[in-house]
Amino acid sequence: MSTHAVKIAARLRPRINGEVDDDSIKVHTTPSTSLSDPSSSGSSSTSFISVTNPRDPSQVFKFPFTSCYDQSSTQEEIFNNDVQPMIDVVYSGVTVTIFAYGVTSSGKTHTMQGTKTDPGVIPRVVRSMFMKQSHLRRYVVNLSVSYMEIYKDEVYDLLVTRDNAPKLPVRENDHGKVFVANLSSIPISSVEEFDTIYAQATKHRSVGSTNLNHASSRSHAVLTIEVSMTDPVKDITLTGKINLVDLAGSENNRLTGNDPSRMAESAAINKSLSVLGQVVHALNQGASRIPYRNSKLTRILQDALGGSSVGLLICNLAPGVKFRQDTLNTLNFAVRTKNVENKPVVNERDNRVQPKPHFAAIQPPPPKLAPAVLQQTSILGGHSRPSVGGIPRAGPSRVPRVSTYGAGAGGSGYQPFAMGGGGKRMSFAPMGMGADEKTNSLTMGMTDKEIDERIAKAVEAEVARRLEEREKERERENEERRAKEQHEQQAEAAERQADEQSKQTLPSGVLTPLLKRHRDLDDELKARLYELEAKFERGNKETQLADVLSPVSKKKTGRAYVALARAHSEKGDLQVALDLYRKAESYVPDNVKLKERIIEIEWSVKHNTEFVPSPKKPKKAKSKKKGKSFGSGLKVEPVEGTVDFPMDVDEETQRPQDEKANMGKRKKSARFGSEATNRPEEKGNEDAESPLKRQRLISGKDWAPAGKMSKRQAMEGAAE
Numbered sequence: 001m002s003t004h005a006v007k008i009a010a011r012l013r014p015r016i017n018g019e020v021d022d023d024s025i026k027v028h029t030t031p032s033t034s035l036s037d038p039s040s041s042g043s044s045s046t047s048f049i050s051v052t053n054p055r056d057p058s059q060v061f062k063f064p065f066t067s068c069y070d071q072s073s074t075q076e077e078i079f080n081n082d083v084q085p086m087i088d089v090v091y092s093g094v095t096v097t098i099f100a101y102g103v104t105s106s107g108k109t110h111t112m113q114g115t116k117t118d119p120g121v122i123p124r125v126v127r128s129m130f131m132k133q134s135h136l137r138r139y140v141v142n143l144s145v146s147y148m149e150i151y152k153d154e155v156y157d158l159l160v161t162r163d164n165a166p167k168l169p170v171r172e173n174d175h176g177k178v179f180v181a182n183l184s185s186i187p188i189s190s191v192e193e194f195d196t197i198y199a200q201a202t203k204h205r206s207v208g209s210t211n212l213n214h215a216s217s218r219s220h221a222v223l224t225i226e227v228s229m230t231d232p233v234k235d236i237t238l239t240g241k242i243n244l245v246d247l248a249g250s251e252n253n254r255l256t257g258n259d260p261s262r263m264a265e266s267a268a269i270n271k272s273l274s275v276l277g278q279v280v281h282a283l284n285q286g287a288s289r290i291p292y293r294n295s296k297l298t299r300i301l302q303d304a305l306g307g308s309s310v311g312l313l314i315c316n317l318a319p320g321v322k323f324r325q326d327t328l329n330t331l332n333f334a335v336r337t338k339n340v341e342n343k344p345v346v347n348e349r350d351n352r353v354q355p356k357p358h359f360a361a362i363q364p365p366p367p368k369l370a371p372a373v374l375q376q377t378s379i380l381g382g383h384s385r386p387s388v389g390g391i392p393r394a395g396p397s398r399v400p401r402v403s404t405y406g407a408g409a410g411g412s413g414y415q416p417f418a419m420g421g422g423g424k425r426m427s428f429a430p431m432g433m434g435a436d437e438k439t440n441s442l443t444m445g446m447t448d449k450e451i452d453e454r455i456a457k458a459v460e461a462e463v464a465r466r467l468e469e470r471e472k473e474r475e476r477e478n479e480e481r482r483a484k485e486q487h488e489q490q491a492e493a494a495e496r497q498a499d500e501q502s503k504q505t506l507p508s509g510v511l512t513p514l515l516k517r518h519r520d521l522d523d524e525l526k527a528r529l530y531e532l533e534a535k536f537e538r539g540n541k542e543t544q545l546a547d548v549l550s551p552v553s554k555k556k557t558g559r560a561y562v563a564l565a566r567a568h569s570e571k572g573d574l575q576v577a578l579d580l581y582r583k584a585e586s587y588v589p590d591n592v593k594l595k596e597r598i599i600e601i602e603w604s605v606k607h608n609t610e611f612v613p614s615p616k617k618p619k620k621a622k623s624k625k626k627g628k629s630f631g632s633g634l635k636v637e638p639v640e641g642t643v644d645f646p647m648d649v650d651e652e653t654q655r656p657q658d659e660k661a662n663m664g665k666r667k668k669s670a671r672f673g674s675e676a677t678n679r680p681e682e683k684g685n686e687d688a689e690s691p692l693k694r695q696r697l698i699s700g701k702d703w704a705p706a707g708k709m710s711k712r713q714a715m716e717g718a719a720e
């Protein structure tokens with residue numbers, strides 16, 4: 001993208017109020033070889049400002065600029081040479097910012113505003129814009145004005161009365177453009193209308209008296225004239241803007257002799273101008289962070305400094321040795337600013353309703369460059385105005401005027417672009433404009449056919465994208481389905497294999513007698529028992545199998561194992577029963593009662609004692625829904641969740657009765673838990689010492705003597 005350097009113009013005001021003039025600051029229009037020039041590096045500029053070195057008067061600093069105006073220069077001259085060309089730029093849909101910079105009383109307000117008899121840049125710009133408007137009969141052109149001031153780093157609307165002027169917030173839109181929220185914008189239809197509004201608004205501006213200027217501007221004022229041009233045939237709107245900024249004076253408080261309130265204003269002014277200097281410096285350094293946000297002024301001027309607008313800085317200088325240091329400061333700022341480059345873009349909006357393709361389908365076109373006139377202006381930036389310094393007559397501007405927009409753009413000055421505006425996508429057809437509308441400027445952009453083709457391509461791309469997305473989605477679904485089917489098949493195969501094996505190889509004589517004994521077991525349970533037996537033989541494979549079974553199958557298998565285990569324990573084959581209970585546990589690992597049973601049997605096996613299981617829960621007349629009874633008396637309760645696992649493991653509700661029934665047998669058995677319980681009050685209490693009770697203590701259940709044994713003790717006992 002091509003860039004456009006900020007253009008610099010320097011203007012030395014005449015002496016006023018009996019100021020002593022001397023040669024410390026001079027304007028030159030021809031190069032001088034006799035001057036030492038520490039600041040210049042061989043510039044080809046033919047116009048420059050010279051300032052004698054405050055420390056060594058024999059030495060002179062030279063500051064070359066595009067345009068230099070001496071004390072005799074006129075408002076008209078400045079306007080014609082440097083400002084008038086900008087009007088064409090504004091009418092090409094670009095934002096232009098002109099700002100006056102300088103020490104207090106250097107003539108900024110005079111240059112920008114002027115007087116009734118000697119109007120400055122602002123009134124001339126407005127006249128010129130209306131004049132230009134009258135030439136654009138083919139377009140609907142609307143002008144509007146907004147006017148704000150930045151006073152002590154707060155923004156106020158100058159178009160509303162002071163009482164109604166709240167502080168306005170500075171915001172940023174979706175495109176990163178900074179704007180002042182709620183700033184009024186008034187349409188203007190004539191120069192007179194503008195003059196009335198402007199005269200009224202100027203009265204609102206904060207002005208105070210200082211030693212240097214009895215009507216010193218205490219705020220930065222930003223006047224904006226916006227022009228929107230709509231081509232009714234193409235329904236395209238170009239929006240150009242010109243910001244005319246009269247900065248408050250950079251101040252030397254020693255010279256201004258400010259009172260406390262002026263000092264406060266001064267501090268704010270100096271701070272914002274200092275941030276302005278930092279911004280320019282950062283831009284020159286190519287810094288990654290530009291401190292625009294450090295002041296409202298720089299935020300608002302962001303677009304003019306390193307942004308997308310075209311910039312002109314008018315440096316106002318006051319004459320005489322009294323202002324020499326300020327002049328040097330101003331000129332140094334100007335030198336740094338002239339290296340700042342902007343990337344102007346044309347603000348164009350296509351008002352036609354367009355199909356809204358998916359954003360991803362369209363490559364965002366690069367921003368549209370400003371017309372070639374800007375590039376020409378930039379190239380000519382090194383030339384001086386034809387005649388300054390001693391020649392009072394204003395010479396014709398050497399800056400080319402863009403009276404013919406099309407010619408200026410020349411086709412090559414534009415590139416396809418899209419730029420946000422009113423939330424609409426921009427088109428690629430530039431709007432013809434300029435004094436001479438009969439040029440072929442409208443052919444510079446894309447034709448309708450080209451636009452249609454582009455839209456068709458975008459739609460095609462979108463359709464292709466969606467089809468591809470749908471295809472991917474379908475593939476993803478198929479893959480998931482395949483994986484699920486595979487998983488189910490594997491589970492089925494594993495179960496089938498288990499069945500087969502159980503049928504072929506009956507386990508070592510464990511099952512057959514049982515099955516014979518319980519011939520009334522239904523087929524389903526038999527099959528399950530065969531299966532379990534086979535699983536028992538397969539050892540570790542169980543865990544793998546458990547992994548592939550559904551939760552319901554796991555519970556069923558767990559119950560079957562328990563049934564089998566119980567049968568073994570009744571037979572007195574405790575070790576096998578224990579193994580089977582453990583197998584059952586691998587299917588229902590959360591079942592507390594099963595764990596208790598395992599501990600009981602482990603205890604019996606370890607101590608080689610008899611294990612007497614509690615009697616099975618008597619059959620209750622339950623609804624079929626609640627339980628399923630097999631002919632063998634093995635009962636499988638429906639299981640909800642994994643924690644409760646009633647099976648035939650003793651029901652807690654039955655426990656006291658069971659315990660009573662088994663009391664005699666237990667007394668004969670080795671005493672449970674004597675090692676773990678050596679507290680006197682527990683000695684001889686067999687109930688309390690049973691492993692089952694210990695486990696109950698571990699699980700915190702309320703069991704008769706449990707209160708007497710700490711959980712810790714119980715745990716230790718169980719661990720043993």
Ligand SMILES: Nc1ncnc2c1ncn2[C@@H]1O[C@H](COP(=O)(O)OP(=O)(O)OP(=O)(O)O)[C@@H](O)[C@H]1O
Nearest residue numbers: 013014104105106107108109110213216217248249
């Ligand atoms: N080119 C000029 N020709 C004649 N008089 C001028 C010129 N420039 C400035 N003056 C006069 O110098 C005085 C100070 O100018 P002005 O108020 O424009 O300065 P300023 O830079 O805007 O000051 P401040 O920063 O305090 O607002 C005014 O009386 C103004 O009329």
